[in-house]
Amino acid sequence: DAGVIQSPRHEVTEMGQEVTLRCKPISGHDYLFWYRQTMMRGLELLIYFNNNVPIDDSGMPEDRFSAKMPNASFSTLKIQPSEPRDSAVYFCATRGGPGETQYFGPGTRLLVL
C-alpha cells in the first residue's frame, strides 16, 4: 500500500487566493483526519470524517476553511480566501477498522505571502 497520499507537497500562494489541498486515504480506512501544524500552536485537529461523513469540525478556524469527502478515496481541504496566518503544514491522517493507530501523510507545506 502506498500509504496516505497528499498533494501538493508544497504550495506557495498570494493572500486572497484559493488553496485546495488533497488527500487520498489508505484503501479501506474509514476515518480521515485533517491537521494543521505550526510552531506556535503545535498540531491541531481541524476536522475528521467517518465513512465520508464529517463528525467533528470544531477545529476549523473559520468560514474560510471547508473540507469535503465526496467518496472513500478522496478528501479536500479548501481555504478561500487564504491569509498569511494560514501558513502551516497541513497533514491528512487515516485510521481503519478496529485499529486505533492513525497513519499520517507526508503533509502539504503551505506558504501564503
Added chain:
Amino acid sequence: SQQGEEDPQALSIQEGENATMNCSYKTSINNLQWYRQNSGRGLVHLILIRSNEREKHSGRLRVTLDTSKKSSSLLITASRAADTASYFCATNYNQGGKLIFGQGTELSVKP
C-alpha cells in the same frame, strides 16, 4: 484545553544513553499513543497503551501510564543517532477517532 503537556520540550543526549519523555493530560482517557516525527515528515505511530494498562514494551521503547496522576512516560533505551526526532503523545478521550496531541519533545541524539 484537553491538550497533553510534554516535558522536557527539548532533550539532548549522547548515543547509547537512555531518553525519557513525559506526558501529562487533564481528563480520563480511553488510550494514549506516542508518535514520532522526523524533520519535514509526517508522524509515525510508535505505541499505544490503554487506560487499563500500566506498562508496554516495543523493542527499545517502554511506555508507562499512571492514570491516577494522569501521566505517561516514554523511555527509549540505548539511543541511536537515528532516534533524533520530535516525539508526541496523543490522547483519545472517547470511542471516536479523535486524538489530542501534546506539544512534543524534541530529542537530539549525538553520535
